[in-house]
Amino acid sequence: MTGPIGLRLTNTARVLSRAFDDALAEAGGSLPIWQVLLTVKSRTQGNQRQIAASIGIQGATLTHHLNAMERSGLVVRRRDPENRRVHVVELTEEGERLFHRLREVVVDWDRRLRTGLEEEDVAAFERVLARLEQNIQLNRSDHGA
Incomplete structure (x- = not known):
């Protein structure tokens, strides 16, 4: 880890x-x-x-x-x-x-x-960032924020 x-x-x-x-x-x-x-x-x-x-x-x-x-x-x-x-x-x-x-x-x-990233690396990174944002939004709505 x-x-x-x-x-x-x-x-x-x-x-x-x-x-x-x-x-x-x-x-x-x-x-x-x-x-x-x-x-x-x-x-x-x-x-x-x-x-x-x-x-x-x-x-x-x-x-x-x-x-x-x-x-x-x-x-x-x-x-x-x-x-x-x-x-x-x-x-x-x-x-x-x-x-x-x-x-x-x-x-x-x-x-x-x-530099050093393939297009699929960038696409995967963008998906991860979007997911992190979704997780934060979901967490906020679950906690009434």
């Missing part, structure tokens, strides 16, 4: 996360910036509520990130003409440039992670 799978997974995730953050930072980004750029880019435009839901963060956290990204010239926010209470987020030219730089980092990162 190799020990608790949760501990191994948590430690591995921490190492990978730090290395990924470092790779994004070298290109002038961060994980939150990448997530926002990717979400806005994939939807052409999106309102703040949709972006927060897509990324899985609270609206206030997204607002904090968008404020910094707007100050850096990466995004602009404007009111939706059909619903003035909604802010639509769009990438600026600088946001587009950063998106493309970070996309190269992400593609390279994925390539590095897949």
Whole structure:
């Protein structure tokens, strides 16, 4: 037996996360910036509520990130003409440039992670991850969480 799978997974995730953050930072980004750029880019435009839901963060956290990204010239926010209470987020030219730089980092990162793995290894890994998520969801619903 190799020990608790949760501990191994948590430690591995921490190492990978730090290395990924470092790779994004070298290109002038961060994980939150990448997530926002990717979400806005994939939807052409999106309102703040949709972006927060897509990324899985609270609206206030997204607002904090968008404020910094707007100050850096990466995004602009404007009111939706059909619903003035909604802010639509769009990438600026600088946001587009950063998106493309970070996309190269992400593609390279994925390539590095897949080194030495066959497609069936990756497929099996994805099934295991999905099962782990299901187990957690089932456990939460069994315990009323």
